[in-house]
Amino acid sequence: MIDARGQSCPIPVVMVQDAVKKGNNPSELQVKVDAMVCVENISRYAASQGYTVSTEESDGEYTLTLKK
Amino acid sequence: MAENEVKLTKLAKCAGCGAKVGAGVLAQLLGDMKVLRDPNLLVGFDKSDDASVYKVSDDLALVQTVDFFPPIHDDPYIFGQIAATNALSDVYAMGGEPKLALNIMAVPKDMPSETVHEILRGGYDKAYEAGAIISGGHSILDDEPKYGLAVTGFVHPEKALTNSGAKPGDVLILTKPLGIGILTTAAKVNMTSKEGMDLAVTLMTTLNKSARDVMVKYRVHACTDVTGFSLMGHGLEMAQGSNTELHIRVDDIDLIPEAVEFAKMGILPEGMYRNRNFAESYVDPGEVELAYQDVLYDPQTAGGLLIAVDPGDAEMMFEEMKGKVPSAQMIGTVEEFHGGSRIFLKTGS
Structure with a gap:
């Protein structure tokens, strides 16, 4: 789980990009963020890398699960 | 960049025009305000235009606008130039020529005076290039630095260009x-x-x-x-x-x-x-x-x-x-x- 809460965009999406590169395209990845703009940015990046994304929201925090 | 120098953009929560309040929000906020009617106000807020235009005489109208934002570049001289270029632009968009400008500035109290000076120098250089005179301004203390200009320009009242005159075929x-x-x-x-x-x-x-x-x-x-x-x-x-x-x-x-x-x-x-x-x-x-x-x-x-x-x-x-x-x-x-x-x-x- 990548915890990118408290980071302002575009740092969270860059953290996810680093994790994808380091993990050599892992089949599953989870990330926690606290701003909608980060959800959108990560979703765009994930889609460009062939991941499907599901998002769960609770108390203004979002957990994104990337799968392929 | 020396270690003790401020990284300007780190002091900004949003960058440049990205710091603007959304257009939809603005319309809501201003929707019920009491505003004087004046036939000489050729362009006001109602059409979401770039600047206000007020007719002074048959061949002269004032163009007024203001724009400022937090640092978008770490070099204070570049930031000053960008903020001024952006503020002056609204006058050009109305077809006008900027003539007078006032500095608007927010500075953290520990910001080195050379940094403040460089931001201002950027603004003055762009105003000079535009043929406008910075004749004053106002500054306040604020944790997040901000800079911009209130600009007054002139345009012929019949030649003021708005965003609402487009015609089919244009x-x-x-x-x-x-x-x-x-x-x-x-x-x-x-x-x-x-x-x-x-x-x-x-x-x-x-x-x-x-x-x-x-x-x-x-x-x-x-x-x-x-x-x-x-x-x-x-x-x-x-x-x-x-x-x-x-x-x-x-x-x-x-x-x-x-x-x-x-x-x-x-x-x-x-x-x-x-x-x-x-x-x-x-x-x-x-x-x-x-x-x-x-x-x-x-x-x-x-x-x-x-x-x-x-x-x-x-x-x-x-x-x-x-x-x-x-x-x-x-x-x-x-x-x-x-x-x-x-x-x-x-x-x-």
């Missing part, structure tokens, strides 16, 4: 490439190439003066500068204000290639999403890929002019613009409104 011309906001966002995480950042800085410090000087020689029906609300946001205001629709050929727009690449990677400013929320229900995206659309919603700082020119003058004006503006582009046409979408994006030239 040709749309844009004068700077798009993608500045994305490049400055990527720069926050040091991803923008040196060439990309140099291009962004050159664009953000190029006055719209030359574009204005060419434009006023032709039959221009509407003009606006493309800034925080993006091409789509400002285009929508033009279409709605003129009761027309815009047909835009995306392949003919100069989209900065590096910005398109960042859009594909999800490196996008928050303002892009705000602009989408405001405008996308009025935009028919056709077959245009998401990343390219995103650049059309990218908030620009000190962006170019979007001009609706009479079709009879379009070719000549376009030719004259080339070489005088950063990037002259003929991007589409104004059409009669048919109900429904206000902006239609097309692929293929």
Whole structure:
């Protein structure tokens, strides 16, 4: 789980990009963020890398699960 | 950069025009305000225009505007230039010439005086280049630095250009490439190439003066500068204000290639999403890929002019613009409104 809460965009999406590169395209990845703009940015990046994304929201925090 | 020097952009919560309050929110906030009616106020807030225009006599009108924002560049001299270029632009967008300006400044109390001086020097140099005099200003203490100008200019009352005069058949011309906001966002995480950042800085410090000087020689029906609300946001205001629709050929727009690449990677400013929320229900995206659309919603700082020119003058004006503006582009046409979408994006030239 990548915890990118408290980071302002575009740092969270860059953290996810680093994790994808380091993990050599892992089949599953989870990330926690606290701003909608980060959800959108990560979703765009994930889609460009062939991941499907599901998002769960609770108390203004979002957990994104990337799968392929 | 020395270690004890401030990294200006780190003091800013949002970058440049991305810090703007959304267009929809503004309209709501101002909706019920009491405003005096005056026939000499030729352009006010009602059409969401770039500046106010007030007729003083039959051959003279005042153009007034104000713009300021937090640092968008770490070099204070560059930041000052960008903020001034952006503020002066609203006068050019009305077809006017800036004459007087006042500094507006917020500075943290521990900011070194050389830094403050450099920001101001950037502003003064751009005002000088524009032929305007900075005659005063106001500064306050604030944790987040901010700089900009309140600008007064002049225009002939019958020649003031608004964003609401576009006519079906007009040709749309844009004068700077798009993608500045994305490049400055990527720069926050040091991803923008040196060439990309140099291009962004050159664009953000190029006055719209030359574009204005060419434009006023032709039959221009509407003009606006493309800034925080993006091409789509400002285009929508033009279409709605003129009761027309815009047909835009995306392949003919100069989209900065590096910005398109960042859009594909999800490196996008928050303002892009705000602009989408405001405008996308009025935009028919056709077959245009998401990343390219995103650049059309990218908030620009000190962006170019979007001009609706009479079709009879379009070719000549376009030719004259080339070489005088950063990037002259003929991007589409104004059409009669048919109900429904206000902006239609097309692929293929």
